[in-house]
Amino acid sequence: MSKEEMRIGEISKPRFEFRCFGQDFEQAAQRMARLSVPVPEKVWERHSEEIYIVSRTNDLNNTKIRDGKKDIKTFVQSVDGLEQWNPLMKGEFPMNSQMLLEEVFPAFQVALPNLGKETYNLEEFHEIVKSHPDLQAVQVKKQRFGYMVNNTICEYGFVLINGAKVATINSESTEIEDIKKTIADVGLTGFENINYLQAIKRVIGMLDKPLAN
Numbered sequence: 001m002s003k004e005e006m007r008i009g010e011i012s013k014p015r016f017e018f019r020c021f022g023q024d025f026e027q028a029a030q031r032m033a034r035l036s037v038p039v040p041e042k043v044w045e046r047h048s049e050e051i052y053i054v055s056r057t058n059d060l061n062n063t064k065i066r067d068g069k070k071d072i073k074t075f076v077q078s079v080d081g082l083e084q085w086n087p088l089m090k091g092e093f094p095m096n097s098q099m100l101l102e103e104v105f106p107a108f109q110v111a112l113p114n115l116g117k118e119t120y121n122l123e124e125f126h127e128i129v130k131s132h133p134d135l136q137a138v139q140v141k142k143q144r145f146g147y148m149v150n151n152t153i154c155e156y157g158f159v160l161i162n163g164a165k166v167a168t169i170n171s172e173s174t175e176i177e178d179i180k181k182t183i184a185d186v187g188l189t190g191f192e193n194i195n196y197l198q199a200i201k202r203v204i205g206m207l208d209k210p211l212a213n
Contacts, residue, residue: 016082019170020191021199022212029156031186036147043146056134061107062197072107093122110134150182161203
């Protein structure tokens with residue numbers, strides 16, 4: 001069976017991902033840039049502002065809000081240390097209480113709140129999160145530089161997590177061996193693979209572990 005050709009910004013089969021967070025990946029990022037084939041100008045540099053909702057009791061569902069829309073991805077499996085995630089739900093605000101109670105809050109794996117209205121706008125949803133003892137909304141601003149190495153979609157970037165600046169670098173593809181080769185080629189062998197959910201928890205102190213460096 002032939003391998004799927006990765007295309008930045010296009011939907012593919014569920015991908016596996018390696019990602020790392022820390023303070024300094026400059027050498028790996030330089031190698032990534034030199035090894036990259038040309039990529040579309042729209043991914044040379046991207047900026048976004050998002051809100052991640054993290055839960056003390058959940059590490060399986062990654063929830064974020066961008067441009068008033070809610071996106072939840074769920075962990076599928078780990079193979080050779082690489083993680084695979086699939087979309088679980090997409091929605092936007094205002095959101096009805098049935099969706100909040102049946103899809104959103106169960107993804108946090110926390111006690112369900114008492115909802116007395118039929119619909120909730122984004123500000124009202126944030127108030128519910130703020131009052132919940134196991135949830136926290138985290139402001140995340142991203143600056144990302146896109147590359148393509150060994151037919152894997154790559155990026156190097158800087159992330160502000162509630163104002164704390166960290167660097168991140170990643171490689172993702174439907175092909176595990178291509179990711180492994182990219183990790184070795186750019187000099188990231190031995191670095192921990194963690195996702196945004198885990199990195200955010202470490203930065204805000206919800207999880208007592210350090211980042212890569």
